[in-house]
Amino acid sequence: TRHMPAQxxxxxxxxxxxxVLLHDPQSGATAAIDAPEAAAVEAALKATxxxxxxxxxxxxxxxxTGGIEELKAKYKCRVVAPAKEAAKIPGVDETVxxxxxxxxxxxxxxxxxxxxxxxxxxxxxFPQDHLAFVGDTMFSIGCGRVxxxxxxxxxxxxxxxxxxxxxxxVYCGHEYxxxxxxxxxxxxxxxxxLDARAAQVEQLLEEGEPTIPVTxxxxxxxxxxxxxxxxxxxxxxxMAGKPAAEVFAEIRGRKDRF
Ligand code: ZN
Ligand code: FE
Numbered sequence: 001t002r003h004m005p006a007q008x009x010x011x012x013x014x015x016x017x018x019x020v021l022l023h024d025p026q027s028g029a030t031a032a033i034d035a036p037e038a039a040a041v042e043a044a045l046k047a048t049x050x051x052x053x054x055x056x057x058x059x060x061x062x063x064x065t066g067g068i069e070e071l072k073a074k075y076k077c078r079v080v081a082p083a084k085e086a087a088k089i090p091g092v093d094e095t096v097x098x099x100x101x102x103x104x105x106x107x108x109x110x111x112x113x114x115x116x117x118x119x120x121x122x123x124x125x126f127p128q129d130h131l132a133f134v135g136d137t138m139f140s141i142g143c144g145r146v147x148x149x150x151x152x153x154x155x156x157x158x159x160x161x162x163x164x165x166x167x168x169x170v171y172c173g174h175e176y177x178x179x180x181x182x183x184x185x186x187x188x189x190x191x192x193x194l195d196a197r198a199a200q201v202e203q204l205l206e207e208g209e210p211t212i213p214v215t216x217x218x219x220x221x222x223x224x225x226x227x228x229x230x231x232x233x234x235x236x237x238x239m240a241g242k243p244a245a246e247v248f249a250e251i252r253g254r255k256d257r258f
Contacts, residue, residue, distance in 0.1 A: 030045070
């Protein structure tokens, strides 16, 4: 039978988080990608008319898991979470890691281990629908802070995301794009693609629109954290010829202090 495309509903919540509902129109199944807060997820369910069947958790931080218990009690939904940090997440029914399959109704997803922000952080990739839910691993023109892992670990995770097909739509956990662009422009001053993105993002934010999703193809050309192995960028920050993981660590360090 023909694949019915996934439907995605993005909504802001908490201070600067994004919640996402992923819906399979064929079966009616609906997953929340992370559960920052129950009330915002419920409002999104009400707005769409969808019924919550699953919660797919990317990592253990409270701003991604705070709504799980309340939602599970109310909707009896299945909670899928990264195996390496399941002990830190409430209500887990199923644990997953690299290569595991996760389905939402008829939508077929694959788990990618993307550690660095946290040690067990995972990404949910739905190749047929060209969707990737990356949590706090990657942001539009940015990446997550390296809180539990090492810069090299994070760089490898970002390369794994960069290797996804260009048309992949990336949904991340926060609206940080404006600040990320200010930083990116400070280290990558001669990148017309980044300049174009800056103009586009300014317009979106002026209109009160989210800057998410982004595509892997666009991010490859403008996100400095995906470009640590581009020789010109290393030259620009005074690290010509250095290994990409070291260049990445320097860029991440500068962003932390920016
Ligand atoms: Zn986080
Ligand atoms: Fe977060």
